[in-house]
Amino acid sequence: MSEILLDAAAFDAAIKKVAKDIFNQNKNIADLAVVGVQNKGVLIAKRFLSELCKIAKVSQETVPFGILDITLYRDDLDDFGADMPLIKDTEIPFDISRKNIILVDDVLYTGRTARAALDVLTDFGRPKCIQLAVLVDRGHRELPIEARYAGVRKVIDGKVKVECKEVDGRDRVIIL
Amino acid sequence: MSLNCKDLLGLEHLDKKDLQLILESVKPFKSLFTRSVKKTPTLIGKTVVTLFYEPSTRTRTSFEIAAKRLSADVVNISVGASSVVKGESLIDTGKTLEAMKADYVIIRHSLSGAPEILARNLNASIINAGDGFHEHPTQGLLDLYTMYEKKKKIEGLNVLLVGDILHSRVAKSNIWALTKMGANVAVAGPPTLIPPKIESLGVKVYYDLDEAVKRADVVNILRIQLERQQENLFPSVREYVELYQLTKERLGNAKPNVLVMHPGPMNRGIEISSAVADSSNAVINEQVTNGIAVRMAVLYLLKPSKTANKKQAALN
Secondary structure (H helix, E strand, O other): OEEEOOOHHHHHHHHHHHHHHHHHHHHOHHHEEEEEEEOOHHHHHHHHHHHHHHHOOOOOOHHHHHOOOOOHHHHHHHHHOOOOOOOOOOOOOOOOOEEEEEEEEEEEOOHHHHHHHHHHHHHHHHHHHHHEEEEEEEOEEEOOOOEEEEEEEEEOOOEEEEEEHHHOOEEEEEEO | OOOOOOOOOOOOOOOOHHHHHHHHHHHHHHHHHHOOOOOOOOOOOEEEEEEEEOOOOOHHHHHHHHEEEEEEEEEEEHHHOOOOHHHOOOOHHHHHHHOOOOOOOEEEEEEHHHHHHHHHHHHOOOEEEEEOOOOOOOHHHHHHHHHHHHHHOOOEEEEEEEEEOOHHHHHHHHHHHHHHHHOOEEEEOOOOHHHOOHHOEEEEEEEEEHHHHHHHOOEEEEEHHHEEEOOOOOOOOHHHHHHHEEHHHHHHHOOOOOOEEEEOOOOOOOEEOOOOOOOOOOHHHHHHHHHHHHHHHHHHHHOOOOOOHHHHHOOO
């Protein structure tokens, strides 16, 4: 049994809302860079970026884009037993110092992924600031971390699954 | 993703899927090398002991850097300065390290099978850093990875190993890994340095290097172990140089994009000429860089967990 949290239209509206909020607080696009957290955060980050560039009327190539994988920075690697999680690529092909980084993930839950992602980023250098943007903030934080931008904020007890056109064939968010 | 074992003793017992998993795990570690901070907190709080009963600089250093880049604590024990000289047995030394809560023991030993003895007796993850004439699995893996990185594939690659195959654990690990991955492996060297019946491993034997080199995509040159020359396995070093040194002239018969590899330390002017060692075909220094990334991947994949001991007990 699953409940739909965001259908395709609401999904699109959530992306547009976040992009607009990011633009309103970061008028100087030249200082911005967008970094998505593997896996789905990368896809969401690309959506935010493309909307943001439409609003700001700049080409997408002008905003540096990176992807990062938190596996080596997880705080629960001791719990995996013999089956270690697969490490995915981290590619930050620009100098992050003095940039305003928009860090993007699909869902904000315990805050542990965001914590690890902050550690990855700071190992690349010293950005001017890091702002967290997510599609869904589902509550239940275990660390003092909050998203500055969220498409939807709602405390959800079940499992949240984000589906994206690129890999799942359609855009929606469901609660399992 | 799993290697299904707590130890890395040799490549003989890994299957193609395991080797593929290791190959694919290396790149993310290698990409750390270009960052401003080259460390990750992955193995924080874990202790890695290197226990070397034979001299080594590059392998030990490579393991040490790999472990430190993953934030592990590293303790190096070289046997000349340890209680082994006072007569302690291998198993007792291992037990002592375990009592000190070592999570990994990286061992090099002159006797084939020494790492396996430790693995059977300790809960720590044992990594073989070279045992006798048996195997040197991380060298085999870094050779495999370097070929994979440069040639984009292993299957169908013609790989030639040159020199002292008989005494070389590097050759054995190369042969196991490469044949499993579908490469065509050949060896070339004096008959006295080629182990009998090596063809049964699926390896082609050449005694004429000029002939052997023609088809090769990769030539991996092994070190002539001069310390063994007193066994009189070939008449003289000068004759070896004459027949088996990889020279510019011999390389001229090979494909223009042939990769030249050497596990080090090199005897320039014996198994390899200086001109070849410094040529654009040589990837010897890249092998060293890749060695660190490969060892990081191995440490990661063998990472001990809180539940590991329990699981093992259940299996027994």
